[in-house]
Structures are given as structure tokens and as C-alpha cells.
Amino acid sequence: LSSGEKxxxxxxLVCFATILIYVVIISAKLARLExxxxxxxxxxxxxxx
Amino acid sequence: VAVAAAVVLxxxxxxxxxxxxxxADQGPSQRIFYLHVPIALTAYACxxxxxxxxxxxxxxxxxxxxxxxxxxxHMGTIFGTLTLVTGSIWARTxxxxxxxxxxxxxxxxxxxxxxxxxxxxxxxxxPEGPGRARISAVYALFGVVLIPISFLAIRLGEPDPPGxxxxxxxxxxxxxxxxxxxxxxxxxxxxxxDVFERxxxxxxxxAPPRPEGVT
Numbered sequence: 079l080s081s082g083e084k085x086x087x088x089x090x091l092v093c094f095a096t097i098l099i100y101v102v103i104i105s106a107k108l109a110r111l112e113x114x115x116x117x118x119x120x121x122x123x124x125x126x127x
Numbered sequence: 128v129a130v131a132a133a134v135v136l137x138x139x140x141x142x143x144x145x146x147x148x149x150x151a152d153q154g155p156s157q158r159i160f161y162l163h164v165p166i167a168l169t170a171y172a173c174x175x176x177x178x179x180x181x182x183x184x185x186x187x188x189x190x191x192x193x194x195x196x197x198x199x200x201h202m203g204t205i206f207g208t209l210t211l212v213t214g215s216i217w218a219r220t221x222x223x224x225x226x227x228x229x230x231x232x233x234x235x236x237x238x239x240x241x242x243x244x245x246x247x248x249x250x251x252x253x254p255e256g257p258g259r260a261r262i263s264a265v266y267a268l269f270g271v272v273l274i275p276i277s278f279l280a281i282r283l284g285e286p287d288p289p290g291x292x293x294x295x296x297x298x299x300x301x302x303x304x305x306x307x308x309x310x311x312x313x314x315x316x317x318x319x320x321d322v323f324e325r326x327x328x329x330x331x332x333x334a335p336p337r338p339e340g341v342t
Contacts, residue, residue, distance in 0.1 A: 080154070080155065081220065082153075082154045082155040082156040082220050083155045085156055085159070085216050085217070085219060085220040086144075086155045086156055086158050086159055086220075088216060089159045089162060089163070089212075089213045089216040089217070090140070090144075090162060092209070092212055092213070092216070093162055093166065093209050093212075093213060096205070096208070096209055096212075097209075100205060
């Protein structure tokens, strides 16, 4: 690989790695929130019943 | 939607890396722009969207716009970071430096980025509630002024990076000057002088080519 190709590859890799990490963090947060909401909904149902 | 986005993303990268012809001047590093420019535009769009939602919050008082504005600014900051990183990588390969304080488009984008980075400091230093939402909205709205300035700075900036002259042939000087001549009239005189002077300083010191027939 030439020097320019190495920089090109690093630019693309940095971007995709950052976006991938961001998406993983957001999906983990979303999963946690959904779990908490379903737990709260179950508790509310339990109190009503 | 996610599948469509993934397909378009892969297709875009494939087109940028495999299909687009290689730039004669810059070589493969020019392909960074196929990533850098859309990311920068996305950052501008996110900041603009954040400001729009901030305006809606101030206009209507509806608190849901606070979260929408915050999310947009958050996304814009991430894309802004990537813009700075990819821009620095391109600068390193084309100019030989990671950063140049003399390039106004870089500095203006950094100011825009830091302005919105400070948004988070302001936001999280205040107690949660309508007051924080209002102050954050006003701040996000002020930042929108920087977007057109930063965007236009790219067009009013240097037509060619200085490194190209430095590394190129003497004939590049003429092409460089021609680029400058295409700048808007009001900026041209000063810029033409600057660039020409710099080009003369950095061009290889070689004898000018002799016209044919002259001995």
C-alpha cells in the first residue's frame, strides 16, 4: 500500500469504527430503556390486578 | 429502513473506492473527500436541525423539542468530530501537516465544533427543567449563525493547498494562479497577490523554459 492509500484506509476505518461504536452504544441504551419500560409496565399491571 | 441505509452505504463506499476515477493530482487521498464532505454536510444539517428545534421550543414552549434539539446537536458533534478527523488525515497526506491554523475553513469549523461542544457543558451544568431547556435552546440558536460562515469559508478559502505547489512542477504555478483568477471579484486581488507570492516562494528554482527556436 502506498502512503496515500494508507491514509485513505485509515480515514474510512476511523469513520466506520466510530459510527459502529456509536450505534452499538445507542442500541445498548435503547435495549436497557425498553427493558425498564416493560418492567414498569408489568409492575403497573401487577398493582392494578 | 436500516437495510436500505446499509445497502446505500455499502454502494456509496464501493463507488467511492472502486468506481470513481483517481485524481491525477492527489492520488488516492482525494477519495477521502467522498467521505469527508458528506460527513461535514451532515454535521451542518444536524446543527441546523438542532437550532430549528430550539426555535420551535422557544416559539411553542413544547418541551419535547428540547430533547429533539439536544439529539440533533449530539449527532452533529459526532459528525463534526469525524469531519475534523478525516480533514486532518487528508491534510496530513496532501499538505504534510495534520492541522494548519492559517486555513480559515479549518479554524471556522473548529470554532463551530467547539461552540456546540460547549453546548453540552452548559446544558449539564444547569438543573433539569424548563429553564435548562430554554437556555440550551437559545445557545443552540446562536450557533446557527456560524454554520453559513463556516460553509462559505470553504468557498472563499484557498483554491489549492500550498503543498501542491511545493511538491509540484513549476507549471503548477500557472495553474494555481488560474484557479485564483476564478475566485469572486471582491476577493480576487488580495488573494491573487498572496497566492502568487507564495507560489513564487515555493516553486522549484529552475530556469524558465526557453521558447522553441531560441538558442
